[in-house]
Amino acid sequence: MRRLVFDTGIYIDWLNAGRHEDLLFRSGSVKHLSAIVSMELRAGAFSARDRRLLLDLERAFERVGRILAPAPGVYREAGDVLRLLQSRHDYQLASRHSIVNDVLIALSARSIGATVVTQNARDYRAIRSIRSFRLELVSA
Numbered sequence: 001m002r003r004l005v006f007d008t009g010i011y012i013d014w015l016n017a018g019r020h021e022d023l024l025f026r027s028g029s030v031k032h033l034s035a036i037v038s039m040e041l042r043a044g045a046f047s048a049r050d051r052r053l054l055l056d057l058e059r060a061f062e063r064v065g066r067i068l069a070p071a072p073g074v075y076r077e078a079g080d081v082l083r084l085l086q087s088r089h090d091y092q093l094a095s096r097h098s099i100v101n102d103v104l105i106a107l108s109a110r111s112i113g114a115t116v117v118t119q120n121a122r123d124y125r126a127i128r129s130i131r132s133f134r135l136e137l138v139s140a
Contacts, residue, residue: 010118015050023117036104070107110134117136
C-alpha cells in the first residue's frame with residue numbers, strides 16, 4: 001500500500017476551498033500527517049473555526065498512529081541537505097526559511113518510504129536533486 005505525506009499547501013487549499021479532496025481521500029493509500037505540516041498549519045490557524053478543524057484533523061491521525069515526526073538522524077541529514085542547497089542551488093536560508101521545513105518533511109517521508117504530495121515543485125525538486133525521495137506534484 002502506497003504511503004502519502006501531504007505538504008501544507010494541499011491542506012490549506014482543502015480547508016479553505018475544498019480543493020484536493022480526490023487526493024486527500026484517495027483509496028488504496030495510507031496517509032500520514034507530518035508533525036512539521038501540523039506546526040505550519042497551526043501557525044496560520046487564526047480563527048477558532050480553523051483551530052477546531054485542525055484539531056480534528058490531528059486527532060484523526062493520532063488515533064491511528066500516523067503522525068510522522070522527524071527522527072534525530074533526519075535532523076542530521078537535513079543539515080547536510082541544507083548546506084548543499086546553499087552551495088549547489090544558491091538557497092539563502094535567511095530569506096527562504098521555509099526550505100528547512102520542506103527538507104524535514106521530505107526526509108521524514110523518505111524514512112518511511114512515503115511519497116510527498118505538494119504544489120511546491122521548485123523547492124522539492126531541488127531537495128530531490130540532493131537526496132532521492134518519492135514526489136508527486138500537483139498543479140496549483
